[in-house]
Amino acid sequence: MKSSLKHMVPPVSRDRIISQFPKWYTPEACLQFKEHFHAQVRTACQQSAGTVGLKISKVVVVGDLYVGKTSLINRFCKDNFNRDYKATIGVDFEIERFEIVGIPYNLQIWDTAGQEKFKCIASAYYRGAEVIITVFDLADIQTLDHTKQWLEDALKENEPDSSFIFLVGTKKDLVSDAVCERTEIDAIRFANEMQAEYWSVSAKTGENVNEFFSRVAALAFEQSMIKELEKTMGHMAQIGTGNLIKLEKNLMEIPEGNTQASPSCC
Numbered sequence: 001m002k003s004s005l006k007h008m009v010p011p012v013s014r015d016r017i018i019s020q021f022p023k024w025y026t027p028e029a030c031l032q033f034k035e036h037f038h039a040q041v042r043t044a045c046q047q048s049a050g051t052v053g054l055k056i057s058k059v060v061v062v063g064d065l066y067v068g069k070t071s072l073i074n075r076f077c078k079d080n081f082n083r084d085y086k087a088t089i090g091v092d093f094e095i096e097r098f099e100i101v102g103i104p105y106n107l108q109i110w111d112t113a114g115q116e117k118f119k120c121i122a123s124a125y126y127r128g129a130e131v132i133i134t135v136f137d138l139a140d141i142q143t144l145d146h147t148k149q150w151l152e153d154a155l156k157e158n159e160p161d162s163s164f165i166f167l168v169g170t171k172k173d174l175v176s177d178a179v180c181e182r183t184e185i186d187a188i189r190f191a192n193e194m195q196a197e198y199w200s201v202s203a204k205t206g207e208n209v210n211e212f213f214s215r216v217a218a219l220a221f222e223q224s225m226i227k228e229l230e231k232t233m234g235h236m237a238q239i240g241t242g243n244l245i246k247l248e249k250n251l252m253e254i255p256e257g258n259t260q261a262s263p264s265c266c
């Protein structure tokens with residue numbers, strides 16, 4: 001059995017540096033099509049590099065038991081893979097360090113138990129998730145059917161439209177390309193209904209795992225920077241006049257190519 005909350009002190013690891021906006025897996029189910037960080041975010045990062053405090057975003061990973069949630073996280077955070085199954089008891093978490101456009105940034109990744117008997121413990125940790133990752137097994141199509149329920153449960157604990165949602169098919173190494181392509185058609189339909197971005201990955205081979213988490217980190221980081229800039233702009237408007245000025249356009253509405261700054265599906 002995997003222990004719950006076993007390490008309160010995260011292991012020291014090297015920062016993962018992201019300077020370009022990582023690409024989506026498929027344009028048919030992607031949250032944002034842009035190729036660059038938002039201009040205002042880039043400028044703010046350059047101006048404040050070395051002076052801002054550490055930023056952190058919470059990620060929760062949910063899905064049926066045995067779909068490979070722990071393996072996905074372990075492949076990314078520890079670059080290892082264990083063939084033996086050890087059920088997660090309740091929850092566990094890892095912290096992964098990034099440097100995005102010069103700013104230090106952490107993802108706090110919560111691994112939750114898929115077993116029914118641990119569900120009430122795990123669901124207590126859903127709150128405040130900037131990212132919800134719903135996982136299914138590409139080799140077990142039934143687990144895809146259950147992802148909507150997992151997402152619904154996680155969304156109940158969070159403010160509406162406050163989280164980026166990802167749908168991830170695991171164990172890509174276990175299915176042929178033809179089966180993977182067929183399953184992806186259903187998965188992409190699910191992802192669109194869930195307003196999620198879709199990825200197929202393998203924890204065993206590592207295929208798409210780093211690319212996927214880089215995408216998660218970049219989207220969550222940019223979103224948190226935009227929120228902070230909006231707060232600062234609102235604050236400056238208040239200081240400037242002594243009265244509350246309602247900003248006509250907020251940063252989220254500034255068009256930049258086909259950027260979608262809010263967590264919604266294209």
Ligand SMILES: Nc1nc2c(ncn2[C@@H]2O[C@H](COP(=O)(O)OP(=O)(O)OP(=O)(O)O)[C@@H](O)[C@H]2O)c(=O)[nH]1
Pocket residue numbers: 063064065066067068069070071072082083084085086087088089112113114115170171172173174201202203204205
């Ligand atoms: N071939 C293959 N096996 C995988 C992959 N990912 C996970 N597995 C195997 O699937 C089994 C379940 O993996 P876990 O990561 O423990 O599943 P989980 O979703 O965390 O399960 P719970 O903790 O019970 O919720 C293990 O035996 C893993 O070795 C993968 O990408 N490829």
